[in-house]
Amino acid sequence: MDDYLSVNRANWDERAPAHAKAQSYGVARYRADPDHLSDVVRFDRELLGDVSGLRGVHLQCHIGTDTLSLHRLGARMSGLDFSAASLAEARSLAASTGADIDYHESDVYSALDVLEPGGYDLVYTGVGALCWLPSIERWADVVAGLLRPGGRLFVRDGHPVLYSLDETREPLTPRFPYFERAEPLVWEEAGTYADADSRFEHTTTHSWNHGLGETVTALLDRGFQLTRLVEHRSAPWEALPGHMVLDDVPVLGGAVPEWRLRDERDRIPLTFTAAAVRP
Structure with a gap:
């Protein structure tokens, strides 16, 4: 099972420099x-609330743009990722902007080996992260282990309904598992969503879907109190090419560009935001 780490890491090591250059x-x-913040953090800023002074950790931080944005909102941030190439870009960005952010190389399930157990006020997980993990239960164990009593989790990610759809079919049709299963979905992709011209040597990735109920229940089973669960009609990337349009979504203090369904926008949720507190 751990082979998925080496397969996915090889792909993300190639994505990192391409993403650092991508518009x-x-x-x-x-x-x-x-003062610049990522659109992902700006989208959820009202739901996120005040993070100033909180000690936070961003799991699966990639090249650190959201991590830096949380730092600029006043949190004392750490970042964790399994890709050395991603962390190199994240550290370069932090250094060039004078941001005091410490980064740690580890897969999520080994996070407690490199981060302080019970030492964080905030665990943050951003868009496109949970699908790379085979077990949502193990993820919830890590989140619970990192947070101090009273600490909170904040996650926005792709909705499992979205991940079950086949965009090559018209109309959109569920094809892939909605619920978590042991076997991964194996994908072959020559490039990356962020740069259509990139071509990689390591093109295989393994991913999993996790039902929304599975994710929420994993947190509830560990004593978390769910404080927010919002399903959104938009996503920050073109998740269903050919079926989406880019639109401005009103947020606190302005608007951010997000992708919506071209037709019948109320049909399906595209992303979700969840927040929970560890008592």
Whole structure:
């Protein structure tokens, strides 16, 4: 089973430098504007609330744009990722912007080996993270182990309904498992969603879906109190090419560009936000 780590890591090591150069990640804007925040963090800023002074950790932080954004909102941030190449980009971005962020190389399930157990006020997980983990129960164990009593989890991710759809069919049709299963979905992709011109050597990835009920129940079983669960009609990436349009979504203090269904926008949820507190 652990072979998925080496397979996925090889792919993400290639994605990292491509994403650092991609217009969609906009790394140069963080260096040019000390107040710039990622669209992902801006989208959820009202739901996220005040994070100033909190000791936070961003799991599966990739190249660190959301991590830096949380730092700019006043949190004392750490980042964790299993890709050395991603962390190199994240550290470079933090150093070039004068941000005091410590980064740690580890897969999620080994996070408690490199991070302080019970030492965090906030665990943050961003878009496109949970699908790379085979077990949502093990993820919930890690989150519970990292948070101090009273600490909180905040996650926005792709909705499992979205991940079950086959965008190559018209109309959109469920094809892939909605619920978690032991066997991964195996994908072959020459490039990356962030840069259509990129071509990689390591093109195979393994992923899993996790039903929304499975994710929430995993947290409830560990004593978490769910404080927020919101399903959204938009996503920050073109998750269903050919079926979506880019639109401005109103958020606290302005708007952010997000992708919505071109037709019948109320048909399905595309992403969700969940927040929970460890008593």
